[in-house]
Amino acid sequence: MLKVGIIGGAGYTAGELVRLLINHPAAEINFVYSTSNAGNKIYAVHQDLVGQTEQAFSDSINPDVDVVFLCLGHGNSTTFLKNNTFSDNTKIIDLSNDFRLHDDALFEGKEFVYGLPELQKEKIESASYIANPGCFATAIQIAILPLAKNILLKNDIHINATTGATGAGVSPSATTHFSWRDNNFSIYKAFTHQHLDEIGESLGSLQNGFDKELYFIPNRGNFSRGIFASVYTDFDGSIEEAYEIYEKFYEDAAFTHVSKNPVHLKQIVNTNNGFIHLQKQGNKILITSVIDNLLKGASGQAIQNMNLVFGLEENLGLNLKSTYF
Numbered sequence: 245m246l247k248v249g250i251i252g253g254a255g256y257t258a259g260e261l262v263r264l265l266i267n268h269p270a271a272e273i274n275f276v277y278s279t280s281n282a283g284n285k286i287y288a289v290h291q292d293l294v295g296q297t298e299q300a301f302s303d304s305i306n307p308d309v310d311v312v313f314l315c316l317g318h319g320n321s322t323t324f325l326k327n328n329t330f331s332d333n334t335k336i337i338d339l340s341n342d343f344r345l346h347d348d349a350l351f352e353g354k355e356f357v358y359g360l361p362e363l364q365k366e367k368i369e370s371a372s373y374i375a376n377p378g379c380f381a382t383a384i385q386i387a388i389l390p391l392a393k394n395i396l397l398k399n400d401i402h403i404n405a406t407t408g409a410t411g412a413g414v415s416p417s418a419t420t421h422f423s424w425r426d427n428n429f430s431i432y433k434a435f436t437h438q439h440l441d442e443i444g445e446s447l448g449s450l451q452n453g454f455d456k457e458l459y460f461i462p463n464r465g466n467f468s469r470g471i472f473a474s475v476y477t478d479f480d481g482s483i484e485e486a487y488e489i490y491e492k493f494y495e496d497a498a499f500t501h502v503s504k505n506p507v508h509l510k511q512i513v514n515t516n517n518g519f520i521h522l523q524k525q526g527n528k529i530l531i532t533s534v535i536d537n538l539l540k541g542a543s544g545q546a547i548q549n550m551n552l553v554f555g556l557e558e559n560l561g562l563n564l565k566s567t568y569f
Contacts, residue, residue: 246271246554247308251324252315253278253301256410257339259290260543261313266296268547268561270554274309275302311335311550318342318438325351335553336373337546343375344442359549361558362386362493362500363446368552376549379541380405380462381439383473385446386500386518387533390493391477392450398478400456405473406463411537419464430464437462470509471537479529486522486529494520498558499540499548507534515564516544539564 248265250258253276265273276286282303287293289301305312307330314321314336321342330336336354343349343356350356357371358364360382368374377385384403391397406429409420419425419432440458448454465472479486490502500518507519516539523530535541544562551560 246310246550247274247306248272248550249274249306249309249312250276250315251305251312252317252320253286254281254289255315256538257542257546258313258315260538261315261546262286262290262293262297264543264547264561266293270556270560271311271550273297273299274306275304277302277305279303305330307331307334309334311337311553313546314338314340316340322351325354335371335550337376337549337553338374339376339542339546341378341438341442343373344377344381346445349375358442358446359545360385360446361545361548361552362497363389363449365552368549369555371553374546374549374553376542376546378439378442379411379471379535379537380407380437380460380473381442381446382541382545383471383518383533383535383537384439384443384460384475386535387473387475387520387531388477389446389450390490391479391529392447392454393493394489395451396479396481396489397447397451397454397456401458401475401477403458403460403473403475404463405460405471406465407471407537408465408467408469410469411471411541425464425466428464428466432462432464434461435459467509469536469538470513471533471535471541472509473533474530475533476528476530478527479524480527483522483524483529486524490520490522499562507532509534510568511566512536512540513566514539515566516540516548516559516562517566 278301281301321340356373356375359374507521518535521532
């Protein structure tokens with residue numbers, strides 16, 4: 245059994261990791277580190293876990309676990325790793341944005357591999373340190389990577405994507421509390437969202453010299469979880485040719501699936517799946533992509549990466565069913 249540690253145990257992504265790992269047949273939770281909750285039962289924070297675990301949060305770490313997940317705020321993973329040491333055999337999977345970009349991937353002798361299995365599964369399998377992708381970045385990349393692979397991104401890319409309230413994290417803010425979010429809809433970080441950089445690097449790794457603009461409008465939705473992304477760009481081929489490209493690209497993907505029918509959030513919430521639908525209008529192709537921001541966009545993908553790193557079945561512990569109704 246793999247011994248697992250979780251750093252930053254009180255947040256949404258840590259809660260999802262605990263839920264998944266409790267039922268993972270090849271892993272066991274060794275510690276869940278949270279200085280603000282040390283000594284409290286995990287179920288006191290993640291209240292759906294009553295009856296599933298009696299483990300408490302810890303204020304100390306075990307440096308010899310097989311794998312550690314960093315569920316810290318952006319910028320805090322770097323600080324934590326500077327102040328805490330793990331064994332040379334411990335794999336590290338970071339869920340922040342600290343190590344996702346090429347210029348940040350090498351940190352104190354540790355080389356972090358960008359952890360999008362649909363992009364570079366073989367590199368992940370041989371890696372010791374993984375930078376888990378961002379949630380918006382995951383939804384958008386699975387929508388357009390097949391075009392980049394076939395050198396078909398000929399013009400600018402327009403993206404409109406909406407995320408649920410959990411995308412903002414567990415700490416309440418002016419735009420996450422119920423009375424503001426309910427019956428509401430808003431734009432934030434238009435054209436400047438931090439996930440654009442990692443998307444651009446991934447596209448460039450498949451389509452050499454990619455230099456088109458990514459016009460991204462992120463939205464806040466009045467639902468708890470999920471991302472609905474619509475992407476359009478130029479495409480001269482037929483819809484049949486487009487589906488052939490996408491189906492070939494994802495023929496071996498464990499969780500990303502191409503649908504001939506329109507997709508929606510209820511299909512994927514509480515699963516690690518990503519669903520894609522294509523539509524052609526004139527010389528434009530519209531790609532719709534849906535994922536659960538906390539699973540395929542964060543903790544589920546992190547477990548997927550853990551499975552790949554340790555040579556386990558990619559979908560082990562991740563055969564989750566959507567709560568369709």
